[in-house]
Amino acid sequence: MSKINIAVKxxxxxxxxxxxxxxxxxxxxxxxxxxxxxxxxxxxxFLRGRPHHQMSHITSRICGICSIGHALCSLKxxxxxxxxxxxxxxxxxxxxxxxxxxxxxxxxxxxxxxxPDLFRAGSVFPMIETHTHTVLKIIKLxxxxxxxxDLMCGRTTHPITLMPGGFTAIPSEKQLKDLKQRLIDIxxxxxxxxxxxxxxxxxxxxxxxxxxxxxxxxDEEYALYDGVIGSTDTGRHPIEEYESIANEFVVPHSxxxxxxxxxxxxxxxxxxxxxxxxxxxxxxxxxxxKKFGLKAINYDPFMNNVAQLLxxxxxxxxSIALIDKLLDKGLKKNDNTKYKVRAGRGIGxxxxxxxxxxxxxxYNNEGICTKANLVIPTNQNHNNITKDMEIFxxxxxxKSEKEIELNLEMLVRAYDPCISCSTHYxxxxxxR
Amino acid sequence: MMKKKNLAVIAVGNxxxxxxxxxxxxxxxxxxxxxxxxxxxxxGGTGGMSLxxxxxxxNRVIFIDxxxxxxxxxxxxxxxxxxxxxxxxxxxxxxxxxxxAEIIHISQKIGEAPGIMVIVAVQPRRIEINTSLxxxxxxxxxxxxxxxxxxxxRIRVE
Numbered sequence: 001m002s003k004i005n006i007a008v009k010x011x012x013x014x015x016x017x018x019x020x021x022x023x024x025x026x027x028x029x030x031x032x033x034x035x036x037x038x039x040x041x042x043x044x045x046f047l048r049g050r051p052h053h054q055m056s057h058i059t060s061r062i063c064g065i066c067s068i069g070h071a072l073c074s075l076k077x078x079x080x081x082x083x084x085x086x087x088x089x090x091x092x093x094x095x096x097x098x099x100x101x102x103x104x105x106x107x108x109x110x111x112x113x114x115x116p117d118l119f120r121a122g123s124v125f126p127m128i129e130t131h132t133h134t135v136l137k138i139i140k141l142x143x144x145x146x147x148x149x150d151l152m153c154g155r156t157t158h159p160i161t162l163m164p165g166g167f168t169a170i171p172s173e174k175q176l177k178d179l180k181q182r183l184i185d186i187x188x189x190x191x192x193x194x195x196x197x198x199x200x201x202x203x204x205x206x207x208x209x210x211x212x213x214x215x216x217x218x219d220e221e222y223a224l225y226d227g228v229i230g231s232t233d234t235g236r237h238p239i240e241e242y243e244s245i246a247n248e249f250v251v252p253h254s255x256x257x258x259x260x261x262x263x264x265x266x267x268x269x270x271x272x273x274x275x276x277x278x279x280x281x282x283x284x285x286x287x288x289x290k291k292f293g294l295k296a297i298n299y300d301p302f303m304n305n306v307a308q309l310l311x312x313x314x315x316x317x318x319s320i321a322l323i324d325k326l327l328d329k330g331l332k333k334n335d336n337t338k339y340k341v342r343a344g345r346g347i348g349x350x351x352x353x354x355x356x357x358x359x360x361x362x363y364n365n366e367g368i369c370t371k372a373n374l375v376i377p378t379n380q381n382h383n384n385i386t387k388d389m390e391i392f393x394x395x396x397x398x399k400s401e402k403e404i405e406l407n408l409e410m411l412v413r414a415y416d417p418c419i420s421c422s423t424h425y426x427x428x429x430x431x432r
Numbered sequence: 433m434m435k436k437k438n439l440a441v442i443a444v445g446n447x448x449x450x451x452x453x454x455x456x457x458x459x460x461x462x463x464x465x466x467x468x469x470x471x472x473x474x475x476g477g478t479g480g481m482s483l484x485x486x487x488x489x490x491n492r493v494i495f496i497d498x499x500x501x502x503x504x505x506x507x508x509x510x511x512x513x514x515x516x517x518x519x520x521x522x523x524x525x526x527x528x529x530x531x532x533a534e535i536i537h538i539s540q541k542i543g544e545a546p547g548i549m550v551i552v553a554v555q556p557r558r559i560e561i562n563t564s565l566x567x568x569x570x571x572x573x574x575x576x577x578x579x580x581x582x583x584x585x586r587i588r589v590e
Contacts, residue, residue: 064478108481112481124481125531125534125537125538128537128538128541128542129541132541132542135538135542136542139481139484139485139538139542142481142482142485143484143485146482146485147485156482
């Protein structure tokens with residue numbers, strides 16, 4: 001094949017708009033690019049001038065999938081700025097909320113967006129005819145995660161009960177007990193779905209490239225809600241050093257910022273978390289990791305899909321343990337921390353489904369935001385996606401253009417990029 | 433298993449995409465009307481696959497949506513899922529994108545669909561980034577509200 005020109009404009013089955021460009025002449029790659037064409041969102045600008053109690057509600061709108069994670073990261077930044085120390089109960093409830101979101105997001109990605117690649121279907125919709133039982137189970141996993149987010153946060157998307165210092169409302173003990181039972185009941189469904197992915201894992205391309213992985217880490221647990229910054233290359237760093245970890249920069253072909261740290265690029269997300277913290281996973285998640293042959297450090301970006309599934313079952317098991325802890329202690333109705341608004345700067349770091357997220361706010365004496373900086377996981381992955389493509393594409397040149405395109409699309413999709421939105425109208429023809 | 437609820441009117445559409453926002457606009461107008469008890473008004477918005485989890489709880493659902501059926505902008509058609517087949521070419525950009533017909537199909541396939549489903553669709557003029565509706569779409573709102581109310585009366589069980 002002397003000439004290959006691939007231009008995937010607006011890659012499908014990801015959240016948002018990104019393009020893949022590959023030009024090959026006489027077996028030499030002339031151009032390979034991962035272009036992000038999403039318009040700038042300007043959130044940092046319109047946070048300026050807003051009062052502190054609105055920050056989590058505004059920033060949750062950055063994403064319809066990671067809205068709980070954004071709200072929690074925002075609250076942690078505000079609480080750090082104002083010296084607010086929340087209770088243990090609040091932390092436990094927030095951790096369950098974050099688990100709900102992680103489960104919700106991961107099953108959406110693996111179940112609805114990646115599974116069609118494994119079954120060579122164009123989307124999840126034809127799978128309802130060919131793999132009815134699998135789709136039904138995926139829907140069950142999605143449903144539980146949605147309802148869990150609703151219970152913990154007052155609604156499925158864009159949490160309404162989370163506030164600085166605690167919650168406006170919390171679930172009752174009975175609701176937590178019911179949730180625990182539903183979590184126990186979902187484990188076999190979860191096992192079945194993971195087994196199906198394992199049975200079809202050979203459909204994932206074979207590829208690996210050494211890179212740096214960055215995620216929150218802590219000695220206590222599989223870090224999601226809290227921890228310090230961990231790097232597989234450089235060890236641990238305080239959250240406050242996030243700017244020198246991300247080192248954001250701009251490139252001409254993308255509206256999104258790129259990042260790099262110890263190497264030319266790094267990866268964040270479920271695989272990064274696995275690579276840094278796999279010894280802290282729950283027993284079932286560890287069991288499945290073993291079945292997939294997944295060991296830290298794994299350099300195969302396609303294994304991010306598998307790590308997401310491991311995290312689903314980890315979140316289920318850990319939520320059961322967190323609920324037990326809450327019930328053992330007994331739920332306190334008024335457990336919010338009272339605080340005084342004060343000036344200061346605070347940085348929050350939380351692991352959201354797609355990786356490590358930072359919110360950094362500065363407030364004046366009235367608690368009005370004067371400066372905001374947000375570093376989003378997907379942006380931290382763009383550079384790593386590009387570097388992967390540069391190595392992966394030459395390995396594909398003996399395949400048909402269609403296969404090359406599919407493989408490159410699957411690579412981008414493995415990162416679960418979320419760069420977001422679309423339309424919802426019907427288009428129909430009346431039967432004659 | 434939870435007992436299914438009586439009836440929901442579910443609006444589908446993205447208010448940031450011009451006439452795609454007709455569903456939420458009709459729903460908003462309906463909320464000012466006196467409706468019989470046991471009718472839930474739900475903004476399904478851009479929930480995508482999440483609509484599956486909403487409709488499973490109801491025996492009867494009336495969807496309000498923008499629908500390109502080749503009519504004149506603002507034209508209203510009332511039909512059931514079995515009256516039509518979808519010819520929408522999905523971009524598959526993201527899970528926010530919804531073909532209501534496909535959601536209904538999945539729901540039926542997995543045995544969760546409401547027994548009665550009616551779609552009240554308004555032909556859009558333009559679906560593009562815009563926060564306002566076209567004039568003929570705004571003019572169609574009162575008639576669409578009347579249609580929905582008459583459908584509620586027709587399918588509702590006391």
